[in-house]
Amino acid sequence: GENVEQHPSTLSVQEGDSAVIKCTYSDSASNYFPWYKQELGKGPQLIIDIRSNVGEKKDQRIAVTLNKTAKHFSLHITETQPEDSAVYFCAALTLDTGRRALTFGSGTRLQVQP
């Protein structure tokens, strides 16, 4: 089955700096890669996703890049703000197969220092 590894487990940056979180996946058939942000006591919220026919996707200060050959994808947050502090999860899935459930990474706790 699919295995997703996520690094780093914790990340501390100064406000205004950039943050990068990286994930690798094992199943070359995976073709959908979402990122979730989880605030304390809340459920994860989707912040951006990318499909394997695209190498990069951007939404304001957030971007995701995908390298299918190397089987890794990354989340980039620019101009970080204190409200970006949360736990971030990557995930992977093979669309259009019988199994419809995401495989998650173990999470990255991002702390943005004001």
Added chain:
Amino acid sequence: SQTIHQWPATLVQPVGSPLSLECTVEGTSNPNLYWYRQAAGRGLQLLFYSVGIGQISSEVPQNLSASRPQDRQFILSSKKLLLSDSGFYLCAWGDTGNQPQHFGDGTRLSIL
């Protein structure tokens, strides 16, 4: 727009007691529904998913069961809770055959 509701938000139960957690989705039809468990400081582990009424797939052997009595209702149950059942339980829904998945705000379950 679609919304997902989970309740209760927190629950404290004694060992050996039964459990029923409920999740409902509004604003969509025939969604895929999921139950995840999140241990403290850990990632999300898929417990069950359902692609339709009465159709339940179990990902890991455990003390829990799931049911889908209605199209937009998903229930997580146990007859006798164990200490190891403590955790943060999350329900999610996704469009049939596609993603993304959207999560509820979870139930924090503590077993004493």
